[in-house]
Amino acid sequence: MRFIHAADIHLDSPLHGLAAYADAPAEMLRSASREAFTKLVDIAVEEAVDFMVIAGDLYDGTWRDYNTGIFFCREMGRLRRAGIPVYVLFGNHDAESEMTTQLQLPDNVHTFSTRKPQTFRIDNLKVALHGHSFKEKAVTTNLVTAYPAPIEGYFNIGVLHTALEGSSMHATYAPCSIAELHAKQYHYWALGHVHEYAIWQEASTIVFPGNLQGRNIRETGRRGAVIVSVSETEEVSVERLFVDVLRWESVMVDASQAGTLDEVALAVGRALEVLVEEAASSVPHAVRVTITGATHAHGALFGLETQLRAEVLAQIAAISHDRLWLEKVKIATEPLAHSEPASGRVDALADLHGLLIEAESDPEFLEMLKERLLALALQAPAELHKSVPELEHVRNGDLAKLVSEVRSGLIAQLADAE
Known part of the structure; x- marks a missing residue:
């Protein structure tokens, strides 16, 4: 048996601040979450998975464009025609969305109740999925304690949107501990809310798949979902699926050997060339460059972020303009010791x-x-x-x-x- 576990899709998440970047690939950024989700559905159909689990934050808060929901229904229709059911748990962002309560979804989509934990059985696979959707955004109580006991003879999956012991990068919604999840004796926990991939394999297999598509420079690196395979002896293996269509990267450039702004720009160009050459795929990259180090160029860079950005853009144009977008150049250099009186x-x-x-x-x-x-x-x-x-x-x-x-x-x- 195989299934896909995804979370934190944030379909059509509004992108703020793009007006500040005249050269930003605005259309690519706006459509990235949709394209990534379409790629995920493509994989589900091609691999003929048995079902899909979405562990919260399908939508993005109070975003009211119903075309977002219509797009989701269209993609669910593709899975319906392929005979693939989908189990959706609503997270904190979904609780704010009008689409969560007003749009009628295809009959292959099953949503977990917001009133209490609910169990869906897939009898032909002997699978039981247990989940409790958020009714409101700020759920600060531990939801796990009310989840039911595992069903004997079934492969039990817990679906939960949680900060899990208070991840410092995310609001502490539905907090619980890893020990509590293991103690529930489910075979697999499909988690959402934390946007970084993480896995724990002991009594249970506990997984955060990370978000489907990075949305800003705080979400760097490859993004996607996981495909989970379960053997006849209930052994679980988890494989990452990378479906992001635009990748955010933070590049640190040591300017300690540079003496001028031009030399710093050339050092940035070399670092970006390495990034493009070592990329595992041809996915475009949105890059923040941070210039570091104690350098003779510290004074030469003072107040010249705009000029340095132009110089770096020229380097990008020569390297691979269609695969790189410069989000920002940040100067974090220090003067050499002898520069101080x-x-x-x-x-x-x-x-x-x-x-x-x-x-x-x-x-x-x-x-x-x-x-x-x-x-x-x-x-x-x-x-x-x-x-x-x-x-x-x-x-x-x-x-x-x-x-x-x-x-x-x-x-x-x-x-x-x-």
């Missing part, structure tokens, strides 16, 4: 350096700076925030960090000029 030095540069260090801990100066810059930061368009990332420190009230970053870059730049 030497101890005991007496000149204008040393005086400036000392004044800026004092300013970092001067509450009156920081308050004055905040008053003068806050209106600018709040009213600045997205394009300006993109080219002047220091404005985020103003909005957050972290003026000491702003002064520290300006001091570091400015002093390094002046020292280089000297």
Whole structure:
């Protein structure tokens, strides 16, 4: 017996902030969740799996475009014609969606009750699926305690949308422990909510398949679902299915050997070329580049994020423009030790350096700076925030960090000029 376990599909999840990126592949980003889901259905039909489980967050909150639900019904119709039933548990985002309660789904789609745990039996396979859908977004109680005992002689699957011991990256909905899941004595737990793949195999096989398609730079790497095979002796094997159509990656570039902005751009180009060459598939990549290291170029990069982005875009155009999109270039370099004025030095540069260090801990100066810059930061368009990332420190009230970053870059730049 084989089945597909997917979760956190977030169909047609709205993508915010794209207006800030004139070169963003907006249509590709908007359609990515649909294309990934269609690929998953393709696999289900081609592999003739026995059923599919969706462990929550099929939809994405209060998103009200009914074309999203109609698309889902169309894909379920494909599975219906292939004789594949689908078992859907609603998660926290589904609980907010009007489509969850108003759209009539094809008869091969079975949804778990929001009132109490419900069990579906597939008698010809001797499979029992137990699940409890979210009735409202913020379910903070442990739902596992009310799940029924396993059915004797059946392969028991628990379907649950949970933070599982409070994953720090996700809201702590329906919290429970791994020990509690094992103690339930189900053969398999099909989990959702946490967007990273994870598996535990002891008394039970417990799996987070991760989300189907990465939606932003916080969701890097390959994404998809899992296909689960169960032998006649109830041995469970889990294989990952990668169906994402756009992949987010974070690339760290060490600029310690670079001395100029141009040399940094070339180092980025080499790193991106390696990324494309080593990619397991031809899936396009959305990339955030972070420049790190103590470098002679620290001063040369000061305040030039926009120019560096243009230089990196030129590198991408030469490498593989159809397979790479630059989400952001982030400068996180440090000055070389000798860029800081030497101890005991007496000149204008040393005086400036000392004044800026004092300013970092001067509450009156920081308050004055905040008053003068806050209106600018709040009213600045997205394009300006993109080219002047220091404005985020103003909005957050972290003026000491702003002064520290300006001091570091400015002093390094002046020292280089000297």
